[in-house]
Amino acid sequence: MSLRDSLPRFANNPYYILLVSVATLISVPLTIVLYFESQHNRDLVFTVDPARTIIARAGGPSELKVEFKGDVIKTDVVGVQVSLWNQGKGSIRASDVLTPLEIRLNPPAPILQVSAAKTSRSVIALTLENDAGLLRQGRIPVTFRILERDDGGNIQIIYAGPSDVEISLVGVVEGAGAPRNLRATGWPVREKGPPSRGDRLFTRLFPWFYVLFLFVVPIPAMIKHLRHRGPRSARDVILLLTDCLMFAGAIGILFIVFRWFPYVPTPPFGY
Known part of the structure; x- marks a missing residue:
């Protein structure tokens, strides 16, 4: 009996595997953030x-x-x-x-x-x-x-x-x-001042549309291949690798685009 066959049935479910993977990716940075938030430091x-x-x-x-x-x-x-x-x-x-x-x-x-x-x-x-x-x-x-x-x-x-x-x-x-x-980053700041309302709106909406894209295109395709039982053909392997690369590339592009977003540090008490 293989290790996979000895696991509970729900543990072999691709949705469960995906959920555990996402939870792990979220919990690690969240733990780091909460740790630093708990420190009473001067800055x-x-x-x-x-x-x-x-x-x-x-x-x-x-x-x-x-x-x-x-x-x-x-x-x-x-x-x-x-x-x-x-x-x-x-x-x-x-x-x-x-x-x-x-x-x-x-x-x-x-x-x-x-x-x-x-x-x-x-x-x-x-x-x-x-x-x-x-x-x-x-x-x-x-x-x-x-x-x-x-x-x-x-x-x-x-x-x-x-x-x-x-x-x-x-x-x-x-x-x-x-x-x-705290230096300003991203697109060059216009001479008239900080980013426009359109820039701020794009910054807020883009991540949500991008996450929607991930759950509509690459993630369902990956789940479909993970649910496949039995031997895989060369075509299936290539498609699975393509979907994985698409998912990794989408995440990478997301981080790159965020670095391009205009960021002008704002005092908590305003200007």
């Missing part, structure tokens, strides 16, 4: 809005001059928004900051104006130090009283320099290390 993150606003361009008409506190600005004047917040479950207090936090522009570009456009709560006391010397170096010291989960703020920066200046948040938080940069 200070930041994101730079990819849609920057050019307030004034260099090389305009000679009669047009841009001045700031009496000084003529000969470069572009750009506005950008930086958001920072605590994405972890553990609170971050001022005493947990081992190395002072600073927003830095690289290469250094003089900052003309900086302000906290929005904060999650007033109790966090998010403060931006307006030190003239540091602002000329493209540096903005950032302090706060406490950041609980999803606490943070949006910081509006106007600087004189090219629009592709790299902006980062540096410093060290106990138990979290340096702040993490």
Whole structure:
């Protein structure tokens, strides 16, 4: 008697085999996600809005001059928004900051104006130090009283320099290390801002249509071949391998397409 014949009848059912396989594929990543969700860690993150606003361009008409506190600005004047917040479950207090936090522009570009456009709560006391010397170096010291989960703020920066200046948040938080940069990914973000309503709708509906395709085309074909009893012809083997490759290819394409989807990190407290 073979091992397959000794198993209970339901264990040989292809639907049962498929169900066990799907449950296994779901349970492994779900276990990992639940484990990390249970950890009370600190996680200070930041994101730079990819849609920057050019307030004034260099090389305009000679009669047009841009001045700031009496000084003529000969470069572009750009506005950008930086958001920072605590994405972890553990609170971050001022005493947990081992190395002072600073927003830095690289290469250094003089900052003309900086302000906290929005904060999650007033109790966090998010403060931006307006030190003239540091602002000329493209540096903005950032302090706060406490950041609980999803606490943070949006910081509006106007600087004189090219629009592709790299902006980062540096410093060290106990138990979290340096702040993490949540970069925008996927299709290039339009100059007007984040993905359109159509993009978001496509992102939400596409996975469901794709799953429907899997259950209509490759999965039923695989079940049909798995239910086959007796010797298989070369044609049956080729068809089974083709269906398996189609299923694996469909899953692979799904992951690739998801990497193309536009993703712009959004603060939990909004803009």
